[in-house]
Amino acid sequence: MITDDQKAKLTTLASELVNQENASILVEPQDRSTGYWFGGGNVIQDRDGSILICGRYRNYGDSRTGVGAGERGLELAIFRAPDVDGDFEKIVSFSKTDLAHSGMDIVSIEGVALHLNPDGIELFISTEKDAEYPERIIDFQKPGAGVWSIDRIHADRVEDLSPSNIEEIVPFGSDNPERLHCKDPWVFDLDNGDLVLGHCTHPFTWSSSGTAAYLRKAGSDNYEKITDDMLKRGPVWDISAARVTERLKVPNIGAFAGEGGLSLYFYDGAECLRQLDENPTAVSRPRGWSCEEIGGIAIGNDRDLSSIESISIEGPLFVSPKGTGCSRYVATLVTDAGIFANWQQSHDDLSQPLVGNFLPMDRVIEILS
Helix, strand or coil, rough: CCCEEEEEEEHHHHHHHHCCCEEEEECCCCCCCCCCCCEHHHEEECCCCEEEEEEEECCCCHHCCCCHHHHCCCEEEEEEECCCCCCCEEEEEEEHHHHEECCECCCEEEEEEEECCCCCCEEEEEEEEEECCCCCHHCCCCCCCCCEEEEEEEEEEEEHHCCHHHHHEEECCCHHHHCEEEEEEEEECCCCEEEEEEEECCCCCCCCEEEEHHHHEECCCEEEEECCCCCCCCCCCCCCCEEEEEEECCCHHHHHHHCCEEEEEEEEEECCCCCCCCCCCCCCCCCCCCCCCCCEEEEEEEEEEEEEEEECCCCCEEEECCCCCCEEEEEEECCCEEEEEEECCCCCCCCEEEEEEEEEHHHHHHHHC
């Protein structure tokens, strides 16, 4: 059972790490206007010590009316910098055409995640494919819209990643329409070498968003489902969406000494999937909605990955001071010097560049001690 003091320390750690005021721009979107962003990926350290960031460029287009109105997710890109303070340069890029396979075109590229494994590097890719809903719910499919699922490619090194070996590993849920769409993968390693693959889910009606998780045991190519509902949606600000984007292992120090296996999770939440008009006499507050989510944190133990618990109950923890308030897709990297975080942040022009912040390890230790 986590104490109130431990919750307070983790909240402070997360707030200083995902610092909305101190964040610097890492990757610009292709245009500085509404509907344009870069993000939805993760950050890892390559074997040579350099920093790799992946994500997708998204241009304007509204999924509620199909993709004919715009390009939406049009490019997957990987960037490299010599260190967390360096400039990130694009080294790998894939288009929607590049990622098409099994006779289906790609309507939109969604979230992605890099992972170093003993044999090299792998990239998990979620895309909206030009596929049809199951017949019994076909009337719910919007013209021009597809279905989301997750693929994987792999290589010896990041520069050699190629769609030539692309394979689907999490198909869309045709037998589970309340979780029909599977997208935005995030991954981490357990101490025993097993891989945890999490992703968000959406029903065929696009009325909510949740979190599912799979386990790939060390040395195996099979993905075993852990849960369809890793983080339950909350009662207030995250009642419509609660999708995890990152796991950060809590250091076994200070107030957490002896708490082995404790993990902090970052998640995107929303009160509604469509923007709502506020009552002018009510308390004005950030609500979050589809593509403009805001963020919170949850806590879990690695011994039971089937369920984690939000500690951002009454309101969000991460809200941009600019634009719509959107702050989402948090990703983190722990180094000897500290913790590096990046996320999509709404700006006054309503674009969402990828921004980042670095928290020195001395400060991390101070907060948790």
